[in-house]
Structure formats: structure tokens, C-alpha cells
Amino acid sequence: MTAIYKRELRSYFITPIGYIFAGMFLAVSGLLFSWLVLSADNSGAYSYAKISDYFVYLLFVFSVLIPLLTMKLLSEEKKQKTEQLLLTSPVSLTGVVMAKYLAALTIFAATLLVNSLNYILLYVYGNPNVAVILSNILGLFLIGASFVAIGLFLSSITENQLIAAVSSIAVIVALLLISLLADTIESEFIRVVLKWFSVVDRYTPFTNGYFDIPAIIYFVSFTGIFLFLTVRVYEKRRWS
Amino acid sequence: MVEISHLSKNYGDKKAVNDISFSVEEGEIMGFLGPNGAGKSTTLNILTGFLSATSGSAKIDGIDILEQPLEAKRLIGFLPEIPPLYQDMTVAEYMNFCYDLKGCRLPRKQHLREICEVVKITDVNKRLIKNLSKGYRQRVGIAQALIGNPKVLIFDEPTIGLDPKQIIEIRNLIKHLGKNHTVILSTHILPEVQAVCDRIVIINKGRLVANEKTENLINAVDGSRRLVAKIVGPEDQVLQLLRSTQGVKFAEKLGRRDTDSVSYLIESEENVDIRKPLFYALARASYPLIGLEGDELNLEDIFMRLVDPQKKEKNEKRRRNAAQAPEAGK
Numbered sequence: 001m002t003a004i005y006k007r008e009l010r011s012y013f014i015t016p017i018g019y020i021f022a023g024m025f026l027a028v029s030g031l032l033f034s035w036l037v038l039s040a041d042n043s044g045a046y047s048y049a050k051i052s053d054y055f056v057y058l059l060f061v062f063s064v065l066i067p068l069l070t071m072k073l074l075s076e077e078k079k080q081k082t083e084q085l086l087l088t089s090p091v092s093l094t095g096v097v098m099a100k101y102l103a104a105l106t107i108f109a110a111t112l113l114v115n116s117l118n119y120i121l122l123y124v125y126g127n128p129n130v131a132v133i134l135s136n137i138l139g140l141f142l143i144g145a146s147f148v149a150i151g152l153f154l155s156s157i158t159e160n161q162l163i164a165a166v167s168s169i170a171v172i173v174a175l176l177l178i179s180l181l182a183d184t185i186e187s188e189f190i191r192v193v194l195k196w197f198s199v200v201d202r203y204t205p206f207t208n209g210y211f212d213i214p215a216i217i218y219f220v221s222f223t224g225i226f227l228f229l230t231v232r233v234y235e236k237r238r239w240s
Numbered sequence: 241m242v243e244i245s246h247l248s249k250n251y252g253d254k255k256a257v258n259d260i261s262f263s264v265e266e267g268e269i270m271g272f273l274g275p276n277g278a279g280k281s282t283t284l285n286i287l288t289g290f291l292s293a294t295s296g297s298a299k300i301d302g303i304d305i306l307e308q309p310l311e312a313k314r315l316i317g318f319l320p321e322i323p324p325l326y327q328d329m330t331v332a333e334y335m336n337f338c339y340d341l342k343g344c345r346l347p348r349k350q351h352l353r354e355i356c357e358v359v360k361i362t363d364v365n366k367r368l369i370k371n372l373s374k375g376y377r378q379r380v381g382i383a384q385a386l387i388g389n390p391k392v393l394i395f396d397e398p399t400i401g402l403d404p405k406q407i408i409e410i411r412n413l414i415k416h417l418g419k420n421h422t423v424i425l426s427t428h429i430l431p432e433v434q435a436v437c438d439r440i441v442i443i444n445k446g447r448l449v450a451n452e453k454t455e456n457l458i459n460a461v462d463g464s465r466r467l468v469a470k471i472v473g474p475e476d477q478v479l480q481l482l483r484s485t486q487g488v489k490f491a492e493k494l495g496r497r498d499t500d501s502v503s504y505l506i507e508s509e510e511n512v513d514i515r516k517p518l519f520y521a522l523a524r525a526s527y528p529l530i531g532l533e534g535d536e537l538n539l540e541d542i543f544m545r546l547v548d549p550q551k552k553e554k555n556e557k558r559r560r561n562a563a564q565a566p567e568a569g570k
Contacts, residue, residue: 002340003341007326007329007337011326015328081320082324084318084320085338086341089313089342090314091310091341092310238292
């Protein structure tokens with residue numbers, strides 16, 4: 001399993017994908033950050049709200065960039081027939097899927113960590129709430145981790161990277177927009193169901209500096225379900 | 241060492257593999273033959289745990305691939321039809337990756353160096369796999385299968401797309417590996433099997449057609465010996481003489497190859513050497529025998545007869561007609 005994890009990490013940096021992901025993420029989030037900080041100058045309360053907006057904007061950056069990270073994870077193996085090597089080696093299916101997942105998650109988490117250096121600047125010029133910043137980083141990590149799981153799952157059902165990427169973007173954007181839609185629906189039942197799927201609603205408490213335990217459990221299980229489904233895709237292919 | 245019993249695999253309605261059973265002894269090189277689409281790759285994919293069987297079981301050294309997949313997979317080195325190579329790695333990186341992937345415990349440097357020497361890829365060690373020629377890729381694929389020194393080696397069409405020199409090299413390599421491994425070699429190239437394998441298993445349309453020792457198979461399908469003789473003399477008389485010679489089961493004219501001699505196909509009864517009586521009979525009648533060569537049935541013929549019984553019947557009918565026609569005209 002560690003062999004697959006290492007190979008996958010390495011492949012992010014011998015192909016341009018790792019650099020493109022990290023570069024784009026840092027550039028776009030940096031621009032967003034500067035823009036929000038610069039446009040929020042005087043009133044303290046107002047800028048506070050702006051910072052939490054920043055974290056919501058970041059989600060849309062994720063929706064495009066995370067599929068970039070996950071699109072080739074499994075689709076490429078299928079296309080190049082290398083999955084035959086992995087699946088006939090003494091490694092369990094869960095091991096293969098987890099190794100792939102953790103490799104993408106590592107790149108994502110490392111970039112997020114580097115991005116978090118931005119917040120240090122806030123301390124030079126002001127006195128932001130530590131809890132807000134930390135919970136935001138945790139929230140971003142959790143929501144990103146579940147997006148990586150979605151991307152990995154969609155990558156397992158096609159052998160075309162582009163299809164994997166586009167469908168992942170579509171699913172993630174849909175998940176982000178669901179909460180907007182939910183607010184306009186009158187039927188209580190449908191609204192509750194849609195709200196349940198709305199990752200943004202789970203994420204909002206974090207932007208306000210609140211470590212929401214149910215939300216943490218929600219994201220962890222969300223991730224777990226998609227990883228489980230990915231394993232099932234392989235299991236099913238073996239039997240059909 | 242390898243035991244497959246009542247293995248079936250359905251893809252939807254299509255039965256890719258239908259109730260196949262065979263076993264391979266330790267140290268044996270088994271040729272796994274069949275036309276394209278016969279179910280060879282499917283069987284091997286089940287045996288290596290890549291696919292699961294619809295019913296039946298596959299065991300490696302007594303370990304069921306479904307029940308204890310990790311233990312069973314540890315005993316197998318597998319070269320799939322398309323070598324599973326990562327294009328963006330160098331050969332050395334790839335070999336190290338496979339070493340880790342298989343959880344090999346042999347001394348890394350020495351073990352990998354030995355394998356590279358055996359399959360002759362040491363000189364391309366630092367090159368990217370995507371820049372290698374087909375022959376080298378195939379060898380890297382074989383090298384990968386050898387990592388960890390598994391008891392059972394399974395090669396799915398290892399010589400496909402190689403040039404004749406490379407084919408001979410790979411064939412020799414497999415022969416060499418067969419000395420201390422159990423090898424399953426899937427192919428549709430018959431001379432390959434004849435040259436390398438101890439035992440032959442033939443499948444067609446998902447069904448087992450033959451499972452014999454190589455030499456037995458050749459004898460089983462055609463126990464009698466066939467000879468092609470070039471004889472000078474009037475055709476009808478010669479043919480009659482041939483047919484009346486003791487031990488001759490069947491004789492027919494093949495055609496005139498040069499000005500004065502005619503070629504005849506002669507089939508003897510089982511386990512009878514008719515060359516000497518033939519010579520004396522012809523000498524007594526003063527029909528010079530100017531050429532005699534064995535027309536041994538090769539695997540191609542056997543294969544065609546086994547996988548295409550209709551053609552076999554047609555051939556026999558044609559032969560019987562040819563044999564009876566001159567007699568009828570007499």
C-alpha cells in the first residue's frame with residue numbers, strides 16, 4: 001500500500017498536475033485573499049464577515065481544482081492496464097483505494113497548509129480570532145477531503161480522465177449549489193432532504209469559528225461512503 | 241501446484257469459460273492454447289485473482305484465490321496480455337516499485353540486479369519505459385513477474401508482437417525459468433508450445449478440448465506415421481503396389497513434382513515401421529525410390545482438428561474419396 005501511495009505522490013510531481021494544482025490554488029486563493037483584505041479596510045465588524053466569505057469562495061476554487069487532482073487516479077490505471085498489476089499483487093482492494101486517496105489528500109492538505117500562511121499576515125495588521133482561523137482551516141480540510149473522495153469515485157468508473165474531471169466538477173458544483181436551491185423550495189420534506197446533502201450548510205459553522213462535531217462526523221462519513229463505493233466499483237467489476 | 245476445477249465465467253449471457261478443470265504439477269511448463277477469444281485470458285485473470293469466477297475454484301499450492309487472495313497472490317508472478325507498465329517511470333524505478341508492491345523480502349539490490357541480468361534489461365535500467373521498444377517492454381513485464389521469486393509464473397502471450405530473434409530469446413528464457421518454477425504459458429503460436437512445454441491444455445469457445453503431455457497429444461490425435469515418398473514409375477501400378485505392401489494403411493498420390501517422379505502420401509498402421517518393406521517392395525518391382533521423408537503431424541494440424549471438428553471430417557472424407565476413386569475406376 002505504501003508503494004502505491006509513494007508512486008502516486010511522485011507522479012504528481014513528474015507530471016505537471018501537482019504543480020498546476022498547487023500553483024493555481026495558491027495563486028487564486030492569494031488573489032481572493034488580497035482582494036478581500038484590501039477592500040475591507042476600516043470597520044472591524046465588516047471585515048470579519050468578509051473573511052468568512054473568503055472561505056466560501058474558496059469552495060468554488062476547490063470545485064475546479066480538486067477534480068484535477070483526482071481525475072487520473074484510477075481512470076489512468078484502467079486505460080494503461082496497469083490496474084492488472086495492482087489487483088494481482090498481494091494488496092487488498094481497500095489498500096489500493098486508500099493509497100490513491102491518501103496520495104491526493106496529501107497534496108491537497110500540503111497546499112492548504114501553505115495557503116494558511118496567508119493568515120499570519122492578518123496578525124501583523126490586526127488581531128483576528130484564532131478559533132475562526134483554525135476552525136476554517138479544519139473545515140476546508142474536511143470539505144476538501146470529501147471532494148477528493150468524490151473525485152476518486154468518479155475516476156474509478158471511467159477510463160477517460162476528462163470525463164472523470166468534468167463529472168467531478170459537475171457533482172461538486174451541484175453539491176455547492178444545492179443549499180441555494182433548497183432555500184427556495186416550499187415543500188418541507190424536499191427542503192430537508194436537500195439540506196441534508198448540502199455540504200455548504202455543514203461547513204458554515206466552521207467559518208464562524210465553531211468546531212461543529214456533527215459536521216465533522218458528517219464529512220468523515222461522507223468521505224467514507226465514497227471510498228466504500230469506489231471499492232465496490234472494483235469488487236463489482238471483478239464479478240460481472 | 242495449480243489446480244483449477246469446474247471453473248466457469250459468464251459475461252452476461254455469454255459463457256466465456258465453461259466448466260474447465262485442469263491442474264499443473266510443480267516444475268511443469270504448461271502450454272495454454274486456444275484461438276483468439278477462446279477464454280484463455282479470462283481463465284488466467286481468474287487464476288491470478290483479477291477476475292472472480294462465476295462458479296468453480298482456482299487454487300495455487302492448495303490456497304484458494306478467492307478465500308485467501310493475498311496469500312495466493314504472493315505465490316504468483318503474472319505477465320498480463322498487455323504488460324502493466326507505468327510509462328512515466330524508468331525501468332529501475334518501476335522495478336523498485338514492484339518490489340515494494342509485492343512486499344518482497346529478498347535482498348533488494350541483489351535480487352533486482354539478478355532479474356535484470358536474466359531478462360537482459362540491465363542496459364536500459366535508467367531509461368523511461370515509454371521510450372523503450374516493444375521487445376524491451378515485454379521483458380520489463382517479464383522481469384516484474386519474476387520479482388519475489390514466485391513459485392508459479394503465468395505468462396499471457398509473452399511473445400506477441402516481437403521479432404523472430406526476440407521470440408527465440410523469450411522462449412529460451414521461459415525454458416530456463418521452467419527449471420525451477422511452475423510456468424503457465426498462454427499462446428496461440430503452436431511451435432512455441434512444441435518447443436517449450438511439457439503439457440498442453442487446449443480450450444476452444446470456453447471449453448476444455450485437450451489436456452495431454454505434449455508428445456502424447458501428437459500421438460493421440462494421429463497414432464500412425466505418415467510418409468511422403470517420391471517414386472519413379474507408372475502411377476497406377478506404383479499406387480497399387482504401395483497399397484498392397486504390408487503395414488500400409490492408406491496411400492494416395494500427391495502430385496507430380498518433377499519430370500519423372502511422383503510424390504505419394506503413405507500412412508502406416510500404428511507402431512509399424514514400413515520404410516524397409518517399402519524399399520524392398522519398390523526395389524523388387526524396379527520402381528526407384530528417390531526420396532522419402534516423414535510427414536509428421538504438427539501441432540497446427542492437431543489444433544485445427546481439435547478446435548474445428550467439422551473441418552476434420554471434411555478432410556477425412558476428402559481423403560477417403562481420393563483413396564477410393566482410383567479403385568472404383570479399375
